[in-house]
Amino acid sequence: MKYGTYLRLTVTNKSNRQAPNQNDGPTAGPPPADQETINHLTADLTNWSELYTDPTIKRMSTEQIMEDRLWDYIDGISSPAERSAVDELLAANFEWQQKYRELLNVHQLLNTSELDAPSMRFTKNVMEEIARHHVAPATKTYINKNIIRGIGAFFLTMILGFVTYVFAQFKWSAGGDGSSKILGTNPNLDLERLNNVNVSKAFNSTYITVFMLIAVVMGFMLLDMYLQRKKQLR
């Protein structure tokens, strides 16, 4: 028996992506398409092919678009309007019918093909292997979102602390005599002060003391949360 005949006899229905049976004829299915949708589909082919002067490329691009439309139709993912437009094209156009039959044969061939099977002992081998393992606890049980948020907050506080400190070194003055020490614009920013920052002195400043205090408290909070979580898991 020839493959084509065999496939037409053996094709089975398959879920919601089953293509329309070629024996049903193209008129079955959704309501008739309006002329506008049909024009849209065929115009695509004409417009694209007009872009090329080389007849080979022209033919290839036209065929590609037709195939894309037909694959969508066969896979059942085209819109109802496109679907009925393709139905009408299939009823009237021999080229579309021919291509449709060709693609549908590939589709049915793939639908009816079989899967490869491993050796007979496969299930037994797997079960013997998993007997040596345990199901690991779910990731969410040992990854606490609060800890992640805490770490994020810690780094955010550090960055904010440094930014605040840097800005505290600027001399902010609105207006003034119109002269500026930074790019000639107002407000005047005294960058010289920033260059003259005494690091050893800075670490004795109130800002740093407050910042370090917050960081240490947050560090203790994180450690506490971690230890509590560990205790619960036990």
Add this chain to the structure above:
Amino acid sequence: MTQSELTDTEIIKRILQGEQALFAQLVQRYQQYVFTLVLRFTDSREDAEEISQDVFVKAYRSLADFRGESKFSTWLYTVVRTSSITFLRKKKLDTTSLDNERTFLQLENRESGFNANTMEQKSRHAMVNAAIRLLSPDDGQVITLFYKGEQTLEEIGRIMGMEPNTVKVRLHRARNRLREKMEKHFSDEVRDLFTPDSYQQK
């Protein structure tokens, strides 16, 4: 209710409660899908069997992480993909995607050494599978997931880390390439399927 009637989610719930033996049900349900998908990455059945076994062991160990937000098969195929790539990387084989130029060269070499006449069994099944093996791993995988894994374009996208639209285009291209391979290597068998002369207007 018999064990075979249980849904995947019910089986998983009971395994997590301690009924380890029920995992055999899941293995039996998905072993062919998993094995076929792994074969899209490697030609060796021995390697495919080893990888498939590893997939099920990994799936078992991570079962508590399956939250039921997607189908079990979708989750399992993600494990198949990562396990296959990891295994083959270890073996220093090229498992890169279709867009990799080296893969193209490799596939062309593989193709040139292929002789359709040496096929012991010229059945339809053997022909389709042989033709799929001539495709790139990604093309073979997308076809298998769509037709045999019963996955939607969205689910395939989730497994392969692509947008559904990209999956759709890839599926179209993969089927066209498959058709070309079949026409090239199984011209006698597919003549009736793909040539315009065979069409008889009703």
